[in-house]
Amino acid sequence: MYRTAYRPSIRSLSTLLIGVLVFLLIPVSAFGAAQWVPNTPYLKGDIVTYQAVNYECIQPHTSLTGWEPPAVQALWKVSTQPSDTIAPSVPASLQSPAHTSNSVSLTWQASTDNVAVTGYNVYNGSSVVGTTTNLNYQVNGLASDTLYTFKVAAFDAAGNVSAPSANLDVRTDAAPPDAIAPTAPTNVRSTSITANTIALAWNASTDNVGVTQYEIVVNGQVASTSAATAWTATGLTANTVYTIVVRALDAAGNRSADSTSLSVATLSTNPPLTTAKVLVGYWHNFDNGSTNIRLRDVSSNYDVINVSFAEPVGDYATMAFTPYNSTKEQFKADILELQGKGKKVNISLGGANGTVELTTAAAKQSFITTMNNIINEYGFNGIDIDLEGSSLSLNGGDTDFRNPTTPKIVNLISAIQTILTAQGSNFMLTMAPETAYVQGGITGYGGPWGAYLPVIYAFKDRMNFIHVQHYNTGAMTALDGRSYSQGTADFQVAMAEMLLQGFPIAGNANNKFPALREDQVAIGLPSTPNAASGGFTAAADIDKAVKYLTKGIGYGGTYQLMKPGGYTNFRGVMTWSINWDKKSNLSFSNPVRATLDGLK
Structure with a gap:
């Protein structure tokens, strides 16, 4: 095999030039x-x-x-051979000895050539539809009862092509009448359901000639046709039952019998969460060295997924959110997939780095507009308020949690109320404050201490649940006057009961923050020691705390419940975070899910 070009010598070139002259x-x-x-x-x-x-x-x-x-x-x-530049003669006597409703047979007389004819091109109109070495050809795949024009040209080995033969017009036969209808489609089923769409599929029908399409009948009316065995109904009304049948059609217009009817109910736009005991997890919209995980791949252990975070851009009020590890369309599909499994996907505000301060009416309006845009674009089920740092703090002289005067607290309450009104009664509201901003109000009220209490109080009837972060905190004073350290079963029970019983503000028994409903209170914990700087609690201690809180099953701890029988409707557990839990092979969610399921 030659791997490099042949390089002729001077002698070779001379020989070549002589050959060219000859x-x-x-x-x-x-x-x-x-x-x-x-x-x-x-x-x-x-x-x-x-x-x-x-x-x-x-x-x-x-x-x-x-x-x-x-x-x-x-x-x-x-080469010293003479070139062939002479084309073959024109084929003669092009005829059609036979034709059907979809084919035409052609024959012709042979052409002649100075060397040899090597083949014939067959034309339908101006297009070559076939090549043959024979003196006949059958053109297939034609329409019935249609006039076609054919011609034939001969060619030789040198590529010379004759002039075409005379045109031959041939009309295909009319199709034989087809009076046989297709069989009815079977196994009509829904493959996906949302609040306003139903995706359908069915098994194909058969026909003596061929099925050309299917009619989809929704509530007695033909909604559409489809050549495929699948179709999606769109623009439907949420929480509504639709009755669907499918029919097959052939080219002759014969219709099959109706398929067995299928009744399908669209989902509610945002059905209420019915899970009695919830496991809530925060999903990172960033890579912090835990685990990069697609939203759709969140463990089924979790009932509520808080997407972290919507954050302000350019100021402290204009909110933005863009998925970090998928396209927007992929992320929306991930949300729909989780919602289809009965999960709630909320958008969480702020976090440790996202400072939100609505100090003016303009800032409040910007917050409302941008948050509604985010919620509507992605179809989130709710909003989670996770404001930290300077986002919430009480101004001097603001001493009444029932009637706050600090602008950024007043404006936040007003903005959240507006968003809840726009999103509807089933739109979720949850909160994840730090302990100083809530239970810290028992020892003092001002600055960050107790700063969340006006927001909690404003939504005490509307809020779904609150899961205070029982981590990254110092020791906290409980209802019994004792101080408890994070990371223990006692701490979890003591901090939770403060919200279940209510507590005096700054020690004033005449100014008590009211108790929340049992189903509004959960506890928040880190999923691994790496997830927080402090407060990690072993699964065995979480199990003890939850069972004591819900059933009064003691574990010999220091803190004693004020309601010895426990709080049956206590809501559950939150964790920071789903990603850290995944990195530890679900070492948090597996045992905690088992604990919560065991309470049913």
Whole structure:
């Protein structure tokens, strides 16, 4: 095999030039042969033309750039054969001995050529529909009762093509009448349901000729047709039952019998969460070294997924959110997939780095507009308030949690109320404050201490649940006057009961923050020691705390419940975070899910 171009010697070039001069004396046109091209297989005896000179192949090979005929005398020699430039004669007597509703048979008389005829091109109109070496050809796939124009041209080995034969007009036969209807479609089923769509599929029908399409009938009316065995109904009303049948049709217009009817109810736009004991997890919209996980891949252990976070851009009020590890469309599909499994996907505000301060009416309106845009674009089920740092703090003189005066607290309450009104009664509201902002109000009220209490109080009837962060905190004073340290069963029970019982503000028994409903209170914990700087609690201690809170099953701890029998409707557990839990092979959610399920 040749790997480099042949480099002719000076003597070889002289010989070549003499050959060219001899060739030029031959009265033969070089244009009857095909042009030489690289990357083409050539056989011995093949004739090509290159730079107006004909060459004959002297050994088989596949051409390469650099192996042009004059450069590789081991492969090519100047041809002394005369070129064939004479086209075959025109085929005569084109006829159609037979035709059907979808085919035409053609015959013709042979052409002649100075060398030899090698084949015939068959034309339907101006398009070549086939090539043959025979004197007959059948054109298939034609429409019935339609006039077609055919012609035939002959060609030889040199590529010379004759003029076409005379045109032959042939009309295909009319199709035979088809009175047989297709079979009815079977196994009509829904493959996906949302609040306003139902995706359908069914098994194909059969027909003596062929099924051309299906009619989809929704509530007695033909809604659409489909050539495929699947279709999606759109623009439907939420929480509504639709009755669907499918029929098959053939080309003759025969309809099958109706399929078995299928009744399907669309989902509510945002059905209320019915799970008695919830496991809530925060999903990172960033990579912090835990685990990069697609939203759709969140463990089924979780009932509520808080997407973290919507954050302000350019100021402290204009909110934005963009998925970090998928496109927007993929992320929306992930949300729909989780919602289809009965999960709630909420958008969480702020976090440790997202400072939100609505100090003016303009800032409040910007917050409302941008948050509604985010919620509507992605279809979130609710909003989670996770404001930290300076986002919430009480101004001097603001001493009444029932009637706050600090602008950024007043404006936040007003903004959340507006968003809840716009999103409807089933739109979720949850909160995840730090302990200082809630239970810290028992020892003092001002600055950050107790700063969440006006917000909690404003939504005490509307809020779904609150899960205070029982981590990254110092020791906290409980209802019994004792101080408890994070990371223990006692801490979880003591901090939770403060919200279940209510507590005096700054120690004033006459100014008590009221108790929340049992189903509004959960506890928040880190899923692994790496997830927080402090407060990690072993699964066994979480189990003790939850069972004591819900059933009064003691574990010998220091803190004693004020309601010895426990709080049956206590809501559950939250964790930061789903990603850290995934990194630890679900070492948090597996045992906690088992604990919660065991309370049912």
